[in-house]
Amino acid sequence: MTYRQRLSLFIFIDSCIIFSSILVSRLLVTSEVNAPVLPLAVTVTGILVSHLFFAYKLKLYRKAWEYASIGELILILKTVTYSLLTTVGLHLLFFQMVYPRAVAVIWMMNLLIIGGSRFIWRIYRDNYLLQPKTNKRTLIIGAGAAGTMVARQLQNNRETDLLPVAFIDDSPKKQRLDIFGIPVVGGVDQIQKYVDKLDVENIIIAIPSLSRKGVQNIFKECAKTNAKTQILPMLEDLVTGKVSVTQFRDVKVEDLLGRDPVDLDIDQISGYVSGKVILVTGAGGSIGSEISRQIVKFKPRQLILLGHGENSIHAIEMELREIYSGMNIDIRTEIADIQDDQKIMDIFSSYRPDVVYHAAAHKHVPLMERNPEEAVKNNVIGTFNVAKAASWSNAGRFVMISSDKAVNPTSVMGATKRLAEIIIQNMNKVSETKFVAVRFGNVLGSRGSVIPIFTKQIEKGGPVKVTHPDMVRFFMTIPEASSLVIQAGALTKGGEIFVLDMGEPVKIVDLAQNLIKLSGNSVDEIGVEFTGIRPGEKLYEELLKDEEVEREQVYPKIHLGRATDMVMDDIEDMIDNYHDLDKHMLREQLLSLANNEGLPRPGSPVSITS
Structure with a gap:
């Protein structure tokens, strides 16, 4: 039905209702059906014309009555009342008389019948037309x-x-x-x-x-x-x-494990990021890419995305250029291996970054157990290369992403992250650059997270494989971890290990069961299978050693760890000679150094390959 057809229909219906209400009022109240024609004509004409006028002014005929509610009922009340008061005024002006009971009857009938005629469509629609096919x-x-x-x-x-x-x-x-x-x-x-x-x-x-x-x-x-x-x-x-x-x-699992976001000190962050040259290593990874997303919001002068994988670097570059195309930010990309010290030095020489976020690292625990030499190359030597280049180019701040596995490490990955912490703490002593490490646990949704692994197992019908019924881990969302890393960079005075408050540890078996339920399945249907702890894994992760703990927070959800003195000589010796060691001996040296026990001394069991 067109608008004109709809308008004509409503005018016809209202006219019939008004005329009928006047006749009924005369019949019920005055008993003067054969009264003079002029007052009746004035009454009909006055109410009808004034009703149409006020209906037009209040846009009554433009309403979609299938969605009618209290607001539309109030408009009908106003239109009926205003039109009747206008007609009463005309009667008093021309005839000096009014029948109050007739006025009341006309008002009530017009309000009820006009309102009812409108709302009956709403009632019909709600109760018949809108019944869902399957409830x-x-x-x-x-x-x-x-x-x-x-x-x-x-x-x-x-x-x-x-x-x-x-x-x-x-x-x-x-x-x-x-x-x-x-x-x-x-x-x-x-x-x-x-x-x-x-x-x-x-x-x-x-x-x-x-x-x-x-x-x-x-x-x-x-x-x-x-x-x-x-x-x-x-x-x-x-x-x-x-x-x-x-x-x-x-x-989502993030709803169950994540925490309420912390408010960042925008002014403090802007002071060291806005208008500056920022370099992010590992910019294609989970944390590196999210740091890049958040840094762009603070309008740096230049953002360098450095990574080893061309596809991931290209993806984050395209994403940032699309979202922030209107901002005057120079986004550059560099494909480089942080193990290549000359290439890293060339990059720092070209850009002279003010702030470096070092997120590049190997993080997969079982893989690094089988390939300890690669963990040394990337996590230790790579960090050393980037830190030396940052110091040489006089960068203002160097923020390294560390791990809870660096505390009392039992794995190659944890040991190499601890050695990387020691390297930057020692660099801070001899450099004008402020070096800081930020330590936190697992992040939800990262490439190495158990979440996608569990999800694939559920999609295949199960079972979900959990290493141990008592294994617990700390979890944090990628955006929260990244924002706190950026905030920690603003807080640093140099040489600190900041520890992010990870909240309460989560049992991995509970996480698996929640994922099963979130997928719409039952735990009994999918099942949970315990496979045993893998090499290098711990049942419980720690964020600080006892001697490192500072109870006071330096910022909401950010703690300050006490720095422990560590010498670089043994680490440099290990770097010089690691390629001559077999995997087992290299692993032993890494764990010994990371736990502050020094390199194994002469007489201890050592196997050196030719």
Whole structure:
């Protein structure tokens, strides 16, 4: 139906209703059906013309009545009232008389019948046209503004197959109330009860401002059921219009393990990044690429993306150029191996970076156990090369990404990261450059993370393979770790080991079980298999040795470790001679050095290859 056809229909309906209400009022109130024609004509003409006038002014005929609500009802009230008051004024002006009871009857009939004629389409649409084809009974957690909006959208959305049947809310003031005909049945602790009682198939967490801890607590209760759990997008995405209120997403493992973001000191970071030349090694990796994304927001003069893998460097370059095309930032790329000291020196000579973020490293524990010489080349010699080049070119700051595995290391990877820490701490003593290491645990979503491994195992039908039922790890999201690394660079005075607060350790078996549930499967269907601890692995990771701990935070989620004195002589000896050692002896030397025991002395079992 076109707008003109629709307008004509509404005018005809309203005219009939107005005329009928006047006749009924005369019949019921005045009993003067054969009264003089002039007053009746004035009444009909006055109400009808004034009704059409006010309906036009208030845009009553432009409303989509299939979505009518209280706002539209108020417009009908205003139009009926204003038109009747205008007609009463005409009667008083020309005839000096009014029938109050007639006025009341006309007002009530016009309001009820005109309002009813509009809302009957809304009622018909809601109750017949919009019934979903398949009703997935849905429990909405949160009866606040977002939750009620979700419920209303689901009721009005013809395309959805979700049928809201109940709200869950911890507020006693809301419990036992009905919202849009949907009851608020209880608190979060009763989720399992009402999922079973109401045959719920789908759960929507509709509290966009909910903290990470809040999501974790709610999901624990949801995980006790077989219902699929989804979550409303973040509040800022809803406000900015990036997503709509019905674009639910699955709960991710980041929601369960991540923490609430920390506020960064923008002024402090801008002071050492904005307008400067920034170089990121390992810029194609998980942490290096995220550091690059966040650094660009602070508008450096030049950003050098250095990496060994051409595809990953090309990908981050294209991403940054596309997103920040309007910003006057000179983005350069360098394909280089940090083991090549001459190439690294040439790069630093060309760009003279003000700040260096050193994220390039080998991080895979079992692989480095089998290839300790490669761990030495990349993590120790490579770090030494980049640190010397930074010092030679008078860089202002050098921030190295370290690992919790550098504490009391039992693996080659951890040992080489600890030696890299020692190298930059010693470099800080002899250089004008401020050298600092930032130590943290596992990051969610990185290439070496267990998350993608577990996900692939679940997709294949299981089982999910976990090394040990008691193994625990610290986890942090990539954006959070990267932002805290950048903040730590602003805090450094030189020579520190900053340790990021990783929160509570997570049992790997619990992580595996949560991933299974998030995938829509049951733990019994997929299964969990324990394979045994691999070489170099520990059950528990540490972030600081006892003698390194500073209890006070220097910034929210950033601790300062006490520096321990270490000499470089033995490390340099190992670097000079590592290629002459077999894998076993090299591993022993690395662990001995990293645990501050020095190189094995004459008489200790050593095997040297020819």
